[in-house]
Amino acid sequence: MGFFARSLAYWNILDLTEDGLIRSFFSKNDWQEITESFEKEVTLIESDIPDVVTYFFNEVEKITKQENENIVREIENLSPELIEKNNHVELTKEEKDIVDNIRRAIITYTENLKGLELPISESDFDNDFPNMLTKRFLEKRDLKMDVGEIACWASSRRRNEGRLIVLRARIGQKCDFRGTLKNSVNSLEAIIGLRSGGLPIAHRKKIFEDRIDLSVAMRDVLYDFFKSNSHAPGDDLHRTYVLGIQSWGWVHETYGMDCKATNVLRLGRLSQTRLPNTQKSLAILEGFYAIMSDVKATLKAICDHTNNVSLSNSRAHRDRKRKNSAHDKQLGSFGIPSASPKKKNKLQIA
Template sequence: MKDKKEYRSLLDQHLREEKKYLSSLHLREIQDNDIDATIVLEQNINLHDDTIEVADTFVDRYENKYNTRCWTLSSGTDVSEILAKYIKTVPEEQKCLNPVYWGILDLTGDHLETKALFSSEDWSEMVDNFEQEVKLSQAKISDAVYHFFDEVHQIVLKNNHNPIMKIMMEIDMFFPEEIEKKYGITLSTEEKHNISVLKHVIVTYIENLKDIDLPVSESEFGNSFPNMLMRKLLDHKEVKIDVGEVCWELCARVGRRCDFRGILKHSIDNLEAIVGLRSEKEIDNVQKPEIDDILHQTFVLGVHSWGWTHDVYGMDCKATNICRLGRLYRTKMPNNIRTIACLEEFYTIMLDVKTTLKDICEHVNGIALSHARVYRNRKRKNQ
């Protein structure tokens, strides 16, 4: 027991030193990129004395020498100050397990100690502000998809007392042309492709559900259900998907892991825009997905599945040392054959996630392009 405590103490000390190093490194990166110029993409902006116009749509705005950003609520509450005071009261052996120590403001309400730091009015304002600024993009979903899930439900009902293999065969043998004939519509090539993908996903899901022998390990469950769905429903042309014991170096040292990671292939920074965690039950906040952002006004996604529940989270950098974490959507995965058509909700949310990832990629690349252009225009101005 003594050796265990000494090891834990040594680990905590190492993590604190590493956090200081990472924080200073992150600060230097921000200063290198932003202290010289912060790009604001606006049309017809009113210029002030502290700005220099460098292009029609680019404004070179100088920050103060410390390059800090504050978040002050309408009540006058300085969020950074509240969190800074709170973390000083947390025992040393608990700090590395506390979300505030890592600069995370959990707005899901699950971390009760964080919520208790603010008045109900301040808390509501922070949650409302997060919900306005961080949200999933809405994907367009064709009627063909809804018709397909209706047909899947009818197949399940019709074969209620038949072997599961018969249900799988009927779904597998269902073709988009049947939707065209029944509903009097013409499907596009993309719609037919989407239905083909969905057929394969549902048949695989049913097969995994049929063969599951509870209890199973978290990794086995994740690979059979949430990870399988994410791999098949996200766009592999846009996102490089890693599944399994994919560990971030820092997460591994504190005993955490990320079971799913999606890297935007076409972003200039190779941004890890979505990560996920699998657990047997709902866990407290400090073990939720460790997700971070690299640019102001950019948010990233995290997913967490526990039991048959699947949560989608968003995180952005609201101010210096404040990364806001909030739950964007919660859905249930089918736990039996009769409810297999409930995958419709999961599918539509994944379409929103896929669209959001594409928007994040364009946003990140747009900011990188803005930085490149501001230096180009400054050079022209000085010539």
């Protein structure tokens, strides 16, 4: 990867997560307007966290504070009936299911934590901790989740545009987690994730370059959606955004990206949390659960919005406005995405 390709600006992406070089090209007022607009338009929807979640994690905190050699067994005994008794409440069937789901996730997490031996590879850590929790806490009925060394399909389609079909197909941008909306007309890959190294923690250069890879994959998802719905109203298209998750060490971050104007995308951090690295700190998983609950609500809103955009796009056929040269040239108000830089030829020795 060339020097300029290591900057998100090369890929037409404004990085709002750090005070990078790109910020110096804007005045203080303009940059503030950009960031405030992003925080208002691209956000995680705050979901309703039931009281039973608070009751459960309060009990987990009590267990971890005790001098107890077998925390796993104590959490296994943390039944809905025990929560009802300790908090003087009566739980509904749905609340009891929530308790069972969280309890199974924490038991698995604790057992994985207990058997942790350094060093641990990137894929092993991902499957034992972030991916395991994400798959348990997100809604499987609405989201198809794939994990492992996989490619982003939207990125693969973008890379193979204009190539001869007799040539070997290029793979998409690599990701470690991919969530596809089952009820989306466009099978939108609304959330993709990337793990940066195992333990010990990877170098910050690795983390930074992985965030660029994640951002480019998110950009390709937006590009693919804009291209598929190029006749939809521009305002509706530009209100579309997708999510990305990146983790390194015990840190877990959620990002959002939208395309505000032609060839202008914005990347911002929506949340940051830490995973517990000891059995005594298991109660901080409550923060991760809350974020995943917000992500689940946000994904539902993204699905509804993108389906409405697709409906508007289909009405262009009904209204006989299919031939729209302005949209065709701009690829649905997105623009032409930057391609990967070509490798320089090796030096010829005379």
